[in-house]
Amino acid sequence: MKPLLEIENLTVAIDDEPLLSGVNLTVAPGEIHIVFGPNGTGKSSLIKAIMGLPPYRVTSGDVRFEGESILGLPIDERARLGVGLAFQQPPAVRDVSLSALSKALGIEKGKLDDEAAGLGMGGHINGGLNDGFSGGEQKRSELLQLLLQRPKLLLIDEPESGVDVDSLKLLTAVIDASSSGTSRSGNEPSAGSSSPTPGASSNTCTPRAATSWLMGGSYARGRRSISSIRSQQTGSETALPRRE
């Protein structure tokens, strides 16, 4: 299958300080790949460099999305192509609500309400984005924003950090839905059944069929929980070496 993402011999620096070198990774549609490594090895930096965020500077190598290099593109164009990012530590944006964001994306209010309820975030759509959210709520908010954008490639950084078992089950349900192209399950955070979300349409907030996932995770905590998330999936685990 034609690759969705190709990372070739990528070297990333901050100012003149090298951060990553010689990273190679190919992700096909529908695949899940997990990047592991001890704290500080550059997992988040890799994910943010793919998205084009500063201060991560690609000094050599290439990142191709659907066969074309995206290194010359600004962040918003990468997002429009279908690259989505969920931060490890999302910033709070007090003057932007999930509701305003959803409106800007052209999502109907009823759809947002359904998706927010499904993620247990119904009470958080009108306040500032991530403003005062608990750690787990921030993760769900990130997931909700991504589902609203419907990216083809989902870069999700430490999805398991700070979340409870129900949230992990929810994430698993979302991943399962993306691989099968069906609506994700249930209206409660602990949902694990396969019944479709009431009111959810196949062309709005549910993951696309064959969504690809690139997840970052630290060793001790991440290996077990992320591995269980992708238990029924194919894909690879890439280990970043500890930095000197």
Ligand SMILES: Nc1ncnc2c1ncn2[C@@H]1O[C@H](COP(=O)(O)OP(=O)(O)OP(=O)(O)O)[C@@H](O)[C@H]1O
């Ligand atoms: N914006 C930045 N400015 C300065 N240094 C940075 C910046 N971002 C990352 N670094 C440094 O780059 C290295 C890699 O950081 P990164 O956040 O990518 O690691 P990580 O593998 O995601 O770690 P963790 O498991 O703790 O999330 C660290 O030494 C970090 O201090």
Ligand SMILES: [Mg+2]
């Ligand atoms: Mg990180």
